[in-house]
Amino acid sequence: MVKLAEWMGKGIFRKHGIPTPVGVVVRSAEEAEAATRTGRVPLPCVVKAQVLAGGRGKGGAVQFANTPAEAALATRSILALEFKGEKVREVLLEQKVSILREFYLSFALDRSLRMPILMASAQGGVEVESVPEEAILRIPIHPFVGLAGYERRQVIRLFGLSGPAAKSLDDLLDRAWGVFQSEDAELVEINPLGLVGSGVIALDAKVVIEDDAAFRHPEYSEVRDDRTPLEEIAREKGIAFVQLDGNIGVIANGAGLTMATLDVLAEFGGRPGVFLDLGGTDDPGKVTEAFLLMAKAMPRAVFLNIFGGVTRCDTVATGLVEAMKQVPASERFPLVARIRGNNEAEGVAILKSAGVTSLSDLKESVQATVRAAEVPVEAPRGTVA
Numbered sequence: 215m216v217k218l219a220e221w222m223g224k225g226i227f228r229k230h231g232i233p234t235p236v237g238v239v240v241r242s243a244e245e246a247e248a249a250t251r252t253g254r255v256p257l258p259c260v261v262k263a264q265v266l267a268g269g270r271g272k273g274g275a276v277q278f279a280n281t282p283a284e285a286a287l288a289t290r291s292i293l294a295l296e297f298k299g300e301k302v303r304e305v306l307l308e309q310k311v312s313i314l315r316e317f318y319l320s321f322a323l324d325r326s327l328r329m330p331i332l333m334a335s336a337q338g339g340v341e342v343e344s345v346p347e348e349a350i351l352r353i354p355i356h357p358f359v360g361l362a363g364y365e366r367r368q369v370i371r372l373f374g375l376s377g378p379a380a381k382s383l384d385d386l387l388d389r390a391w392g393v394f395q396s397e398d399a400e401l402v403e404i405n406p407l408g409l410v411g412s413g414v415i416a417l418d419a420k421v422v423i424e425d426d427a428a429f430r431h432p433e434y435s436e437v438r439d440d441r442t443p444l445e446e447i448a449r450e451k452g453i454a455f456v457q458l459d460g461n462i463g464v465i466a467n468g469a470g471l472t473m474a475t476l477d478v479l480a481e482f483g484g485r486p487g488v489f490l491d492l493g494g495t496d497d498p499g500k501v502t503e504a505f506l507l508m509a510k511a512m513p514r515a516v517f518l519n520i521f522g523g524v525t526r527c528d529t530v531a532t533g534l535v536e537a538m539k540q541v542p543a544s545e546r547f548p549l550v551a552r553i554r555g556n557n558e559a560e561g562v563a564i565l566k567s568a569g570v571t572s573l574s575d576l577k578e579s580v581q582a583t584v585r586a587a588e589v590p591v592e593a594p595r596g597t598v599a
């Protein structure tokens with residue numbers, strides 16, 4: 215999922231001819247002062263944190279300024295925020311407009327309908343989750359037919375617009391649908407869509423690009439997304455690695471076994487904190503790399519659950535033993551291993567000679583892992599099980 219910051223979303227909107235307020239992105243109070251003093255951003259202006267979380271308006275991450283000094287002050291206070299866990303690094307300054315009405319508009323992928331869907335509400339400017347179901351118009355859009363004139367008129371009627379405002383909304387709907395399609399978006403949300411004078415204008419922008427289409431959009435490859443730094447490293451190395459909020463690490467092979475292992479751990483009271491899917495690899499080098507990455511996530515215990523099908527247990531064990539030697543003392547963790555299948559006996563023997571006893575029973579090994587994770591950190595944490 216490639217979530218774009220508001221200013222990038224608005225850049226795309228402008229490229230597609232959707233009106234947005236005049237604005238610039240700044241990274242310091244000095245820049246904000248200069249941008250407003252020189253008139254690059256007309257005053258009064260809106261000062262907006264560029265974070266991916268919503269609800270900025272209510273959370274003090276959207277402020278208003280009447281003078282360059284106020285713009286600098288607001289920018290400084292917003293840059294000092296950590297909004298819903300996200301550090302603010304960029305601030306969008308925009309000319310403040312007089313909003314007559316606020317609407318909600320989005321195009322999204324409805325996975326149960328397997329179609330894009332247009333959602334619109336005359337109650338905009340608040341989080342759509344808080345809008346009553348019956349106040350939201352939902353129109354599935356046939357992907358081949360596209361957004362039809364009568365569908366656009368339904369939205370115009372819902373918003374109660376006529377004359378030039380209706381014309382402007384009609385045009386914007388067409389262009390927003392164009393953004394959704396040509397940018398391979400899974401979400402294009404405008405909330406609020408403001409009625410300003412006799413036209414509509416996008417006052418906020420939330421654009422999410424489909425991961426599977428990312429290769430068609432190298433222009434977004436630099437975009438910060440929700441991967442953790444370790445997940446980022448893993449991605450570069452081609453390792454499937456996901457961090458969760460528990461404290462137990464899981465190394466398994468294949469998505470099915472990995473997911474099932476997480477479930478069984480949770481069933482026995484364990485909280486998975488990171489999982490790593492070795493996939494079909496038994497390349498000892500790759501196993502070593504993956505294991506070292508796991509160590510960096512500082513799990514309290516790690517459960518290695520390998521089924522040797524294509525993968526051979528002995529080569530996985532070799533990689534593992536090699537990796538264990540390279541883990542710095544400060545990053546060591548208790549390890550419980552369960553390797554079954556192809557060349558199992560050889561694999562177990564290799565682990566044994568390195569001091570790792572592997573258990574063959576799933577329940578037993580999961581319980582041993584959960585127990586190991588419960589041992590207080592102060593206690594010595596050797597390689598057990």
Ligand code: GDP
Pocket residue numbers: 235260262267268269270271272276309310311312313316339340405406417418419
């Ligand atoms: P969000 O709360 O994170 O979705 O941030 P928004 O970009 O939607 O901004 C929050 C609110 O700020 C909007 O609902 C508007 O009421 C207000 N706002 C944003 N831009 C302007 C503007 O140019 N003029 C006025 N008067 N209000 C604005």
Ligand code: MN
Pocket residue numbers: 339405406418
């Ligand atoms: Mn908004």
